[in-house]
Amino acid sequence: MKNKSYIGLSFVVLVFGIIFIPKIINRIKSDTVVQGDRLDAVSNHKKGETGLVTIxxxxxxxxxxxxxxxxxxxxxxxxxYVVEFFFTTCPSICPxxxxxxxDIQNNFFGNPNFGIASISIDPEHDTPKVMKEHAKILGVKSSNWHFLTxxxxxxxxxxxxxFNLYAGEDKNVNGGFEHSGFFALIDKKGNIRCRKDKFGNPILYYDGLDKKGVKAITEDIKKLLNE
Structure with missing residues (x-):
């Protein structure tokens, strides 16, 4: 009986080797040894996918x-396009x-599929005439950069x-207004998009005051342009 058991086991091992070992070797060669159907669905992005979150x-x-x-x-x-809230006489974070x-404009200058919306939170002062002069002083070149009032x-x-981006009026603060320093990133279909942080949570918006935030949004604009 033992001999028959060993023979049966040997036969199973032989069949396994003939059928599965070549597949395993191929997966090792192609660096997909840990991938199954479920892992494939998560890790293999289709062409044009960015990995960015839709808010x-x-x-x-x-x-x-x-x-x-x-x-x-x-x-x-x-x-x-990118959206910001600002005002032309801001003495602190707006400059x-x-x-x-x-810098973001210059990275994508000449691309008709990229734009910027700068919305003033002091529209009583920031008339179209004031905004046009402000754009000239800044060095705005893109026809798709609109200063809105x-x-x-x-x-x-x-x-x-x-947007859930804070903006308010406060006569006790320098400049008379308070607002967020974040940039919102919008895709071609009109959806707010963002990347995830190191913990896997959506960052929602990009820090417009920090070079790392600007670098991140620049990278993600490129991804969305290719979607």
Whole structure:
């Protein structure tokens, strides 16, 4: 009986070797030895996929740009774009954000599928004329970079409830306004997108004051342009 058991076991081993060992060797050669069907579904991105998280649709907006042209979220459909909230007389973080946005512009200058929306939180001062002069001083070259102004309450609603990016008026602070220093990244279909942090959590927005944040959003703009 023992001999028959050994013979049966040997036969099973032989069959396993004939069928499966060549497949294992091929997987080792192709560096896919740990991949099964479920792992393949997670780790193998289809062409054009970025690995970026979709947060949700961009809030609807319609505002006037520096050329007195009405611009809305629909204007940007088909384009990857970045949104910021700022004001031209800001004495603190806005100049840093503006310089970093210029760097982003220069990285994608000439690409018709990239744009920027800079929305003023001090629209009573930041008229189209003021915004146009501000854009000139900054060195804005892109025709797809719109400096947007409109009703103050409407803009605060877009910032605070639409994007969840804080903007407020405070006469006790230098400049009279407070706002977030983050940039929002929007894809061609009008969805807010972002990468994940080292813990796997969506970062939501990109730090517009930090070179690392600017580097990250620049990398992710390139990914979305190729989607």
């Amino acid at each position: 949700g649709p961009v809030p609807k907006f319609e505002l006037t740009d520096q050329n007195e042209i009405m611009v809305s979220n629909k204007t940007y459909l088909g384009k990857v 840093i954000m503006n310089r970093n946005m210029i 409109g009703d103050k309450d409407y803009i605060f609603n877009i910032a605070n409830k639409g």
